Amino acid sequence: MLRPWFSLSDPIWQDFDRLNREMEKIFNENYFSPAGAASSRVPMPAVNIGETSDQVLIYLFAPGLDPKGIDLTVEKNMLTISAGRDTAKELGEEAKVTGYYRKERFSGKFRRVIALPEGLDTSTIGAKYKNGILSISIKKKEEEKTKKIEVKVD
Amino acid sequence: MAKVKGQEMAVKTEGGTPQEQQRLRPVVVTPPVDIYELEDGVVLFADMPGVPKENLDVQVDKNVLTIKGEISDIVPSDISPLYVEFNGKAYERAFTLGPDVDVSKIEATMNAGVLKIFLPKSEEVRPKKIEVTVE
Numbered sequence: 001m002l003r004p005w006f007s008l009s010d011p012i013w014q015d016f017d018r019l020n021r022e023m024e025k026i027f028n029e030n031y032f033s034p035a036g037a038a039s040s041r042v043p044m045p046a047v048n049i050g051e052t053s054d055q056v057l058i059y060l061f062a063p064g065l066d067p068k069g070i071d072l073t074v075e076k077n078m079l080t081i082s083a084g085r086d087t088a089k090e091l092g093e094e095a096k097v098t099g100y101y102r103k104e105r106f107s108g109k110f111r112r113v114i115a116l117p118e119g120l121d122t123s124t125i126g127a128k129y130k131n132g133i134l135s136i137s138i139k140k141k142e143e144e145k146t147k148k149i150e151v152k153v154d
Numbered sequence: 155m156a157k158v159k160g161q162e163m164a165v166k167t168e169g170g171t172p173q174e175q176q177r178l179r180p181v182v183v184t185p186p187v188d189i190y191e192l193e194d195g196v197v198l199f200a201d202m203p204g205v206p207k208e209n210l211d212v213q214v215d216k217n218v219l220t221i222k223g224e225i226s227d228i229v230p231s232d233i234s235p236l237y238v239e240f241n242g243k244a245y246e247r248a249f250t251l252g253p254d255v256d257v258s259k260i261e262a263t264m265n266a267g268v269l270k271i272f273l274p275k276s277e278e279v280r281p282k283k284i285e286v287t288v289e
Contacts, residue, residue: 046240050233057233061240063203063267087188087199090270096193104186105201117236132203132267135228 044110053146055139056120060112063132064090070134072127077116081134084109119144183242185221185269189249195274196255202245203267204228212262212271219260220248221269 045062060081070083087107091097116122119141126137185200202210205223213220223245251257256276263270 047237048235048240049237050229050235052230052232052234056236057229059228061203061267063201065266090199090268091190091192091197095190095197097190098193099191101189101191101196103188105188105199106186129266130228131206131226132201133228 044112045106047112047114049114051117051140055137056117058114058136058138060134060136061132062110062134065129065132065134067129070127070129072125072136074116074122074125077118077120077122079114079116079136079138080111081114081136082109082111181242182244182246184247185223185245187247195272198249198269198271198273200245200247200269200271201267202264202269205245205264205267205269207264210262210264210269212260212269214251214257214260217251217253218248219251219271219273220246221271222246223269 045060047061048059050057050059058079062083064085064087065083066085070081073080085107087103087105116138120138121141122138124139126135128135185202187201188199190197200221202221202223204225206226209224209226211220211222213222225243225245251273254275255273257273259274261272
């Protein structure tokens with residue numbers, strides 16, 4: 001059973017998404033015109049951000065990274081993620097490459113800066129890298145947490 | 155509920171035009187690939203972040219190689235989105251193989267969201283070194 005991972009509900013984001021698709025269309029049709037080439041590509045690793053009652057979660061879709069090479073820093077409310085990969089090295093030196101058919105995957109370094117919402121406790125940031133997704137969790141400060149108020153009946 | 159390639163997907167149905175609903179549906183994403191030709195075969199790399207090994211499906215039917223992968227749920231159930239760039243739920247892509255591939259010896263490995271498939275060339279089409287003897 002599949003359920004939506006997240007849904008696009010912000011109109012601003014929909015505009016960006018549409019622009020992205022338009023760009024992609026132009027790029028695909030006039031440049032390479034490869035049949036069934038990768039769609040929905042973002043030049044940088046894509047980021048999804050969500051929140052629960054007690055934390056903010058950031059997911060970076062960046063496959064093929066060496067976890068040791070991921071650099072995370074927080075300064076004021078700016079979270080910076082930098083890492084990279086070299087797809088040319090994935091084959092190993094002994095491979096005898098005679099040509100290629102497709103090169104669509106990202107290779108190189110990237111840096112993403114994310115403005116964090118206010119009210120987060122940035123002293124304790126959790127980060128783990130699994131199956132090519134970097135998951136970052138930042139707890140909300142005590143006073144920002146959603147509180148449930150019990151209604152008493154007299 | 156709408157059927158998409160045999161899989162059930164929870165679709166947000168309230169509000170919006172049919173076009174909008176179509177677009178808001180979690181998509182099956184075409185993964186970007188690199189395909190290299192080697193002396194002894196072809197190597198394919200596909201970026202499929204979020205897919206664990208057990209959610210991967212690699213099949214060869216006649217001369218068509220199909221790769222499929224489902225993104226495992228990693229988000230807590232009570233999450234609400236703040237900002238979304240990627241709303242894929244699964245990956246799928248198909249490739250037509252040339253006649254030179256020995257389909258019985260295809261190897262697939264998955265590491266950090268990158269699928270690697272080695273498609274060896276069949277023995278008869280591999281380059282052979284012919285020794286020239288000088289008399």
